[in-house]
Amino acid sequence: MKIRQVWKRENLCQFAKAELSDYLFIVVSNREPYIHSYQGNEIKCETAVGGVTTAVEPVISAIGGIWIAHGSGDADRDMVDSQRKLMVPPEEPLYTLKRVWLSDEEVNSYYYGFSNQALWPLCHAVDIKPIFDEAQWSIYKKVNEVFAQSVLEEIGNRKAIVFIQDYHFALLPRLIKRMSPEITVAQFWHIPWPRQGSFQSCPWGEEIVRGLLGNDLLGFHTVRHCRNFLTTVNRMVAGSKVSYEKAEATVEGRKTEVHPFPISVDFEQLSQDAQSVEVKGEIERLRGELNLGDKLVGISIDRLDYIKGIPRRLMAIDRFFEKYPEYKGKVSFIQVTVPSRTEIPSYRKLGESIDTLVERINLKHGSGDWKPIITMVGPLPVTTIMALMGMADLCIVSSLHDGMNLVAKEFVASRCDNDGILLLSRFAGAAKELNDALLINPYDIDHLAASMEKALKMPRIERYKRMRRKRNIVRENNIYKWAAAIILELTKLV
């Protein structure tokens, strides 16, 4: 198999089978791929949406294995056996999902607390400062230990590869390696790794870095995140040997390879879905229901998170209508937000400030039945998301800092008509690959407003040229290639 080919689900399955079949393959993530919850007396099974499940499920489905995750659904306990396990996917069971139970206190301190109020803001260069709370840190450590135990009790004496997801488990790799050095451990860190200068504010920074150095392979989205991590190791861990050229760090004779693996989307599937009759019907319905007629449409689709830069984007829309009043009544911006981590005060406050801003801007510029900004609250059905992407003249991704941002890639994959303009923050990982987008500085409100105008009057030929180039990039660098590249590195290590 060559890494430079257009990878499909089938190729990835065959490749994984050929390379990893001798190993017990264990995936660890905080969020589970299938969540069972009660709807009245019925139990409903939901699939976790997002890159992790799309990318990792073909691998684990091909070779079998165990996916260990926090069981968060209220019906989860009623679906598992005495070992907290069940086979999934429900319609064609191919691998085992093992659920870990956490108390409310553990979830509050480990997930809402240390993961999302310390590590999340620490790794994203934004206005929100991390909260370092000793009690939360100690429960974060305990939860990592619980997961380590859960992994180790599955492996026994077998040859195994453990593939850990994300910042919820910074300590897990070392805990596993300490108990069983022969297990191959890899991790993908789905968020940025910050500059060493800001990371050193974390009181337990060295322990976190040492935890991650338990990995044989550690992946980030971009070369910059890898280099930031290596610099952090160099400065924080006494006696460490770091090589930027070889992309590795060695501590106490143990080596960790640190490579970029830019995550992506299922390009072919999205392209196919975008052309379905259902999506075409949904576009008609939305245009009617939202009173859009033949108006131009700008869209943004975000998890309600302060890293996404939503308030500044709204201010730029305000500036856009001030500077270019000829667009009043001719363009509407649709803002989809998906509530997230609502237990955390900064997330709740963000929601309130967005509502206030939208109301103010709509009052200031709106007239008759035309609204400058239309808001929709997600999660929305996939057909609706695809329809919004399909009808957009403009998609704005203005994250203040983002590991990758898959909405940008989804928008590109969904535009089989080669039309539509992507305005993309230069601080999103996706900007590295999609440099045919109109790259913006989300802090520069005037420039963002001017870029909106530039996009809306861009000649069709230029729109097509830019979109075609972006599509070729995402087609080749799809989610299956992401997983294949990680497997390829793993095969060199086992």
Ligand code: F6P
């Ligand atoms: O970007 C990091 C990430 O963990 C993604 O993997 C996930 O889609 C997103 O943040 C939201 O995470 P959650 O809702 O599980 O906190």
